[in-house]
Amino acid sequence: MPGKTFQETIPSGRETGEGAGNQDIAGRHGPRCIALTGPFGSGKTTLLEAILARTGAIPRQGTVAAGNMTGDASAEARAHGMSVEANFAETTYLGDRFSFIDCPGSIEFLAEMEGVLPGVDMAIVVAEDDERKLPALQLILKALEAQNIPRMLFLNKIDREARGVRAVLDTLQPASAVPLVLRQLPIWEDGRAVGFIDLALERAHVYHEKEESTRIDMSDHDRVRELEARYTMLETLADHDDDLMEALLEDIAPDPGQVFGDLVREMQDGLICPVFFGSAEHGNGVGRLLKALRHEAPSVAHTRKRAGLGDEPRVQEVLKTLHTPHGGKLSITRVLSGTVADGDVLTDPRGAENRVSGVFSLLGQQVSKRGPAQEGELVGLGRLDNLMTGDCLSGKAQPSSGARSYPYPVLALSVRAGRRQDDVRLSAALAKLTEEDPSLIVRQSQDSGEMILEGQGEMHLRVAQEKLTGKFGLVIETGSPAIPYAETIRGSTQVRARHKKQSGGHGQFGDVALEISSQDRGEGVAFSDRITGGVVPKQYIASVREGVLEALQKGPLGFQVVDVAVCLTDGSYHSVDSSDQAFRMAAIQAMREGLEACKPVLLEPVLKVTIQCPTDVTARVNAIVSARRGQLLGFDARQGWEGWDEVQALIPQAETFDLIIELRSASAGVASYSASFDHMAEVNGKAADQVLSRTGGQAAA
Numbered sequence: 001m002p003g004k005t006f007q008e009t010i011p012s013g014r015e016t017g018e019g020a021g022n023q024d025i026a027g028r029h030g031p032r033c034i035a036l037t038g039p040f041g042s043g044k045t046t047l048l049e050a051i052l053a054r055t056g057a058i059p060r061q062g063t064v065a066a067g068n069m070t071g072d073a074s075a076e077a078r079a080h081g082m083s084v085e086a087n088f089a090e091t092t093y094l095g096d097r098f099s100f101i102d103c104p105g106s107i108e109f110l111a112e113m114e115g116v117l118p119g120v121d122m123a124i125v126v127a128e129d130d131e132r133k134l135p136a137l138q139l140i141l142k143a144l145e146a147q148n149i150p151r152m153l154f155l156n157k158i159d160r161e162a163r164g165v166r167a168v169l170d171t172l173q174p175a176s177a178v179p180l181v182l183r184q185l186p187i188w189e190d191g192r193a194v195g196f197i198d199l200a201l202e203r204a205h206v207y208h209e210k211e212e213s214t215r216i217d218m219s220d221h222d223r224v225r226e227l228e229a230r231y232t233m234l235e236t237l238a239d240h241d242d243d244l245m246e247a248l249l250e251d252i253a254p255d256p257g258q259v260f261g262d263l264v265r266e267m268q269d270g271l272i273c274p275v276f277f278g279s280a281e282h283g284n285g286v287g288r289l290l291k292a293l294r295h296e297a298p299s300v301a302h303t304r305k306r307a308g309l310g311d312e313p314r315v316q317e318v319l320k321t322l323h324t325p326h327g328g329k330l331s332i333t334r335v336l337s338g339t340v341a342d343g344d345v346l347t348d349p350r351g352a353e354n355r356v357s358g359v360f361s362l363l364g365q366q367v368s369k370r371g372p373a374q375e376g377e378l379v380g381l382g383r384l385d386n387l388m389t390g391d392c393l394s395g396k397a398q399p400s401s402g403a404r405s406y407p408y409p410v411l412a413l414s415v416r417a418g419r420r421q422d423d424v425r426l427s428a429a430l431a432k433l434t435e436e437d438p439s440l441i442v443r444q445s446q447d448s449g450e451m452i453l454e455g456q457g458e459m460h461l462r463v464a465q466e467k468l469t470g471k472f473g474l475v476i477e478t479g480s481p482a483i484p485y486a487e488t489i490r491g492s493t494q495v496r497a498r499h500k501k502q503s504g505g506h507g508q509f510g511d512v513a514l515e516i517s518s519q520d521r522g523e524g525v526a527f528s529d530r531i532t533g534g535v536v537p538k539q540y541i542a543s544v545r546e547g548v549l550e551a552l553q554k555g556p557l558g559f560q561v562v563d564v565a566v567c568l569t570d571g572s573y574h575s576v577d578s579s580d581q582a583f584r585m586a587a588i589q590a591m592r593e594g595l596e597a598c599k600p601v602l603l604e605p606v607l608k609v610t611i612q613c614p615t616d617v618t619a620r621v622n623a624i625v626s627a628r629r630g631q632l633l634g635f636d637a638r639q640g641w642e643g644w645d646e647v648q649a650l651i652p653q654a655e656t657f658d659l660i661i662e663l664r665s666a667s668a669g670v671a672s673y674s675a676s677f678d679h680m681a682e683v684n685g686k687a688a689d690q691v692l693s694r695t696g697g698q699a700a701a
Contacts, residue, residue, distance in 0.1 A: 029299040031097040031376035033334055037113055037144065038126035039136035040105035040669070043156040045071040045083055047126055047280035048102045053210065054286050057091035057363065061210060061283065070364035071102045075470055076463045084463045085437070086112045086320055088332060088362040088378060093290050099334075099362075099378035101319075107139060107670055108457035111406050111439035112320075114143050115389060118307060119317040119334030119378070121298045122150040124289070125273070126280075128157045129168045135614045135643070135670040138175035141273075142641070145177050148306055150268045150298055154289060155277035158186060158193045165277060166229070174642050179236050181272045183263075184288070185229050187222060196277070196285065197222060199230045200259060210283035237262040240271055268298045300376040304336050314338030316346065316393040322380070323432045325471075327367065330360065330380040331387050340381065341372035346393040348386060354393070358382030389438055406439045408674035409454030410660040413461055414482070415468075416451060418475030426451075429472040433464055440464055448482035458661055483654045484605055485691060486680060487557045489564060489598035492517035496570070497590035499582050510582030512536065512544055513570035516594040519563040521680060525552060529568035536571040536583070543580040544568050547587025556592075556600045558695050562680065566591070602688045604652050608678040611647040611663065612638055613671040618645045620666045628655035629687070650678055654691075 036044045049069045053061035062068035067078050071087035083104035090099045101120060103113035117123070123144050127137055144151050153172075155165060169180050187195035187204060195206035195213065204222060205213040218226065234254065238245035241262050247254045266272045276292065278285015309315055320332040333340070340346070344356045360380035361370045373379040387393070390404040417426040430442045430453070441454040455461045468474045494515050501508040519526065527545045529536075536544065548566050555561035571586075609630075613621050618635060625632055630651035638644035651659070656675065663671040683691065 029096065029297070031099065031374065031378075032122075032293070032297045032299065033099045033101065033120045033303075033376070033378050034293060034297065035113065035116060035120040035123040035149070036100055036102045036126060037123050037140050038105050038154075038156075039133040039140065040082060042105060042126045042128050042133070043280045044105060044126045045069055045087070045102050047124070047154065047156065047286070048087070048089060048100055050210070050280045050283045050286045051100065051290065052089055052091055052363075054283060054290065055091040055093045057089065063281075073365040076466050079466070080459070080463070082106065082459075084109055084459075086116050087364060089364055090361060090378065093294060096294050097377070098293065101378075105136065105140070106457075106459065107136065107664075107672065108455070108460040110139065110143065111456065112437070113140070114147075115404065115438070116319040117144070117147045117149055119303070119319045119336070120149065121300060121303050122152070122268075122293075124293075125151055125153045126156050127153055127172060128155065129160075129163070129171070131171055132668050134172065134175055135668060137172065138641070138643075139670060141176050145270070148270055150270055150302075151273050152267065152289075152292065152296075153180060153273050153275045154280075154285070155275060156280050158277045158284065159279040159282060165275075169275060176273055178270065179272050181233055181236050181263075181274050182229060183233070183274045183276055183292075184285075185222070185225055186277065193277075193279075193284075196288070197226045197229075198288065199226065199233050200256075200263060202226065202230065205288070207278075207282070207284040212287050213284075234259065236272060237266060240266055264296045267296060268302060300336060307336070309336060312337055312394060314340075314394050316340055316381075318387055318389055318391045318393065319378075321387070321389045321435045323436060324367065327358075327360075328383050329385055329435075330367065330382060331384045332362070333373075333379060333381050333393070335373050335375055335377050335379065337375055339372050339374055340379070346384070348391050348393055350386075352386055354384045354386055356381050356384065388435065404438070407456060407672070409439075409441050409456065410672060411457055411461055411658070412452050412454040412481050413465075413478045414445075414448075414450040414480065415453045415465075416477050418477050422474055425472070426468070426474055426476065429468055429474060432472075433467060437464075445481065445484075447484040450481060452481050453478075457664065480657055483691075485559045485683075485695075486562045486603040487555045487559045487600050488521075488562050488603055488680075489516070489518045489595060489600055491597070491599040493594050493597045494569070495590045495594035495597070497586050497593060499586035499589060500577075501582075502577075507574075507577040508579060508582040508585070509574035509577035510540070510579070510584075510586035511572040512568060512583065512586045512590055514548070514587070514590045514594060515567040515569055516591070516598055517565045518598070519565050521563055523563055525549070525562065526565040527567075528565075531568060531571070535573070536568065537573060537578075540573065540578065540580060540583040541568065543583040544571075544587045547584035548591055550584070551588045551591030551595070556596050557602055557692060559602070561595065561600075562603065602683040602691060603680040604654060604683045604691075606650050606678050606681045607653050607656060607675040609649050609651050609656065609659075609673050609675045611649070611671060611673040612641075613645060613647065613663065613667050615643050615645050617667045617671070618647060621647050621663065621671065624659075624662050624666065625649045625651060628652070628659065630655065651675075652681070652683075 038044050048071050049061050052058045072083050077084050087102040101116050173180050185197040186193040197204045204216050204218040206216050207213050267274055276289050315336040316333045318331045318333050322330045324330050342358055345353050359373050360367045417423050434440045443452050445452050468476050496513040498511040529541055552561040630649045633648040635645050635647040638646045
């Protein structure tokens, strides 16, 4: 039974302070891996620093202001004062080994968090009493829920709270699909949280700055508060435990082991999200959180089962790829089963064998060589050049694939080397960037030939540019990607053109008559002929078609011509001077003359856009769409997302370049969208004039 197991593991009277514990169970669960998640600015990196200082992994706790923290040590993170990539650190607490992954909180780097989740045992969600960050918290929790990650919530900055924690929980609860279960109560003194009451252990503790708390006697007033809050906690647990429900109904005090067992089981099964609190900056609540992780975090066996890996004897999951300045490529890997050592051969999902060149431990930017990695450990594996983030490796052929999907890119830049000699270096650097961060996409535009870098927002692409210039030492130039405009015709005409040239010897002669007419939008280009009597020999008709298609590549307005039908109706030839080249040139001349007379009109691509946003900003989103020449198709509640809407609209592609910047500004940084090509539409008036003035074309009359 869960209660019996927990009693055996955590005997009563086991601790005298926040950080004390029994050594007899040290290491029972094996190394565990914990993700630190939460909205931007909630204090995740500070919490990691406090944990590392409390456990002795670092000599003292650094601060964001001083720029001396273990996490966020990259130049880009410190320049912007925010996490821009996952940070890794390992430590030991009372004999148990833990790896922590500090994940960025901005939606622009959310893929960093989602990428490491398959290899973690559970997550700590760091939050604060800020209603403006509720949608961002919901994004984080939804990502965890989607991958069935067990989670605890750490309510940070308790020293700044202006209201009770239960009121805060009422605010935060809509962001979570499962109940937020309060595990502690603050002890207040002069409006300041000076300690906490553990609702599971029914004990009170007082904080000490960046040190272990000590146990104190509970006041009569706090005892009343504790009984009320504890009963609420038990009621929630009883929703999944009939025996506990029966005990509560009969007013029987439940067995402590049963309570602890339910807390562990229901958290690990994703039925509840326990809530702890403290102040990462001051080190308050950190010891109690570590104690909970030590006794309640799932083991790697639970994670294997969650991933459907069963009892495979040897499996490693590549969570992230790094390119280090001196050590080359480093694959950050969670050992889900078995061991891995220097020189081992691992099989990737494509069936290729890869030899490990060094096993490394991780502490922020510090990478040091170590011995073999055991089951449950998070390590770096050196120089596995063929591996990709998401690969699931094994010691046998054909392991399961770790293929992942990444969010739709919402912002794009054209990128080119500032120095011609750097073209090859730029391509190599972009390849490494996308290896490190697969949510960055690099593609070559088929229309303009530009190199396009796509990402999750303004900061995401800014950091990528800073890495290109700082980490890779490149000079780059960026701009807005070209819009694939096109043109078509409104009218029709008949035109005849003759290409004739005599310059001694054989000359050139080709004569064609063409009918040019418009087609319905999206029908493309059609070529046909009505030649009779051999006035244009059959062997030259293909050359006429070739000339027609060549002329359509650039019409009178300067763009590719689409949705046009061309028919070869008549012509003539010379038995000596006619040739494929002559008929091709005649067709080009006829098309250029004919298209000018057919009332050319500019076309632009229109995208079907789905915008996800909090309901309270839907009206502002609608206004943004309308201001960008968009057509609103409607909106509805976002399925499975309380307090969110989805807005459907048609928006010209030219108006979507910086759309995400305005959407994020209107939604506290959480709105996003996806888009797909819908149709080509005519552009008239001022909008057409602006496009043609930039490209050197002339508006149609």
